[in-house]
Amino acid sequence: DTEVTQTPKHLVMGMTNKKSLKCEQHMGHRAMYWYKQKAKKPPELMFVYSYEKLSINESVPSRFSPECPNSSLLNLHLHALQPEDSALYLCASSQQERNTIYFGEGSWLTVV
Amino acid sequence: AQTVTQSQPEMSVQEAETVTLSCTYDTSESDYYLFWYKQPPSRQMILVIRQEAYKQQNATENRFSVNFQKAAKSFSLKISDSQLGDAAMYFCALRSYNTDKLIFGTGTRLQVFP
Numbered sequence: 001d002t003e004v005t006q007t008p009k010h011l012v013m014g015m016t017n018k019k020s021l022k023c024e025q026h027m028g029h030r031a032m033y034w035y036k037q038k039a040k041k042p043p044e045l046m047f048v049y050s051y052e053k054l055s056i057n058e059s060v061p062s063r064f065s066p067e068c069p070n071s072s073l074l075n076l077h078l079h080a081l082q083p084e085d086s087a088l089y090l091c092a093s094s095q096q097e098r099n100t101i102y103f104g105e106g107s108w109l110t111v112v
Numbered sequence: 113a114q115t116v117t118q119s120q121p122e123m124s125v126q127e128a129e130t131v132t133l134s135c136t137y138d139t140s141e142s143d144y145y146l147f148w149y150k151q152p153p154s155r156q157m158i159l160v161i162r163q164e165a166y167k168q169q170n171a172t173e174n175r176f177s178v179n180f181q182k183a184a185k186s187f188s189l190k191i192s193d194s195q196l197g198d199a200a201m202y203f204c205a206l207r208s209y210n211t212d213k214l215i216f217g218t219g220t221r222l223q224v225f226p
Contacts, residue, residue, distance in 0.1 A: 031212055042203055042216035043157070056212060088155055099145050099207060101214050103157035 003027070004104035006091050012110045015081060021107045023074040023091030031055075032074040033101065034066060035090040043090055049074060081111045114139045116206050118217035125194045126225050132179075133189045133220045135204030143209040146180065146187045151219075152200040160202070163187065191222075199224045 005024045013019045023032065031050045035043035048056035049068040063085075065077040074091055088108055094101040115138045125131035137146070148160040163171045163180050170178050175192045191198055204217040 033212070037155075040219075042219055045213060048212045050212060090157060092157075094212070099209070100147070100159060100162055101207070102159065103149075105154070105156040108155075 004091055004093055004102055006089075006104035006107050008107060009105065010108045010110075012112060013078065013081065014112055015083070017081075018077070018079045020078065021076040021089055021091075021109070023076075023104060024072055025093040025102075026072055027093065027095065027102070028071075029093035029095045029102075030071070031094045031096065032068065033090075033092040033094075034064075034074070034076050035092065035103075037088040037090055037106070047076075078109070081109075083111050086110045114141070114206055114208070114215045116204050116215050116217035118202075118204055118220050120220045121218070122221045122223070124223040124225060125191070125198075127194055127196060129194055130190060130192045131194055131222065133191075133202050133204075133222065135187045135189070135217055137185050137187060137204070137206050137215075137217075139185075139206060139208065141208040141210075145207045145209075146178075147205040147207070147214075148176070148178070148187075148189045149203045149205060150198075150200045151203065152197075157203070161189065194224050196224050196226065198222060 007022045034046040037043040046060045047066040052068045067075040088106045090106045091104040092101045117136045144165045146163045150158045161173045179188045201219045206215045
């Protein structure tokens with residue numbers, strides 16, 4: 001079973017709101033990722049957590065704040081976003097030995 | 113720096129026919145994985161096939177197969193007996209053994225006509 005679950009599927013938020021995207025996997029994967037994808041573009045890596053520690057931050061603005069409460073959960077806290085942050089946010093996970101990255105269905109974010 | 117290039121922005125194929133999507137890459141690493149992902153209109157990124165660089169044998173998964181040419185740094189995807197459900201954006205991707213980064217190409221949009 002290669003399932004990564006993301007909630008919510010759709011989110012509309014104002015520029016002054018605080019919201020969170022959630023991601024869960026029960027495959028025992030040790031790495032979890034956040035990607036941002038704009039229309040007709042490939043996904044862009046934002047953050048990587050390895051063994052619950054932040055291992056990669058691709059110079060993402062501080063209005064995006066990741067959190068990994070445990071090995072199965074990954075959150076992305078959103079605050080003071082801009083309309084250009086509207087995109088599909090993909091969560092993913094991987095098991096080191098197999099090195100395949102599995103993606104969730106994504107959360108569509110619209111900032112108004 | 114590692115790069116992945118997909119030179120075909122769009123491709124089309126008739127149902128039941130065969131189509132090949134091209135991908136070239138550049139890396140200085142000797143150990144790496146290559147992947148093809150499919151992203152249908154629902155936008156979920158689905159793994160189609162993967163190839164480990166140390167394996168000479170080309171990977172196959174049912175109607176999907178790859179032509180992996182390590183020296184030429186080429187990794188094309190062949191879809192046989194194309195089906196309407198194969199219509200999607202296809203991304204080629206590269207991952208080195210010693211990194212968590214997945215490098216994507218720009219994608220090829222595949223249309224399948226009945």
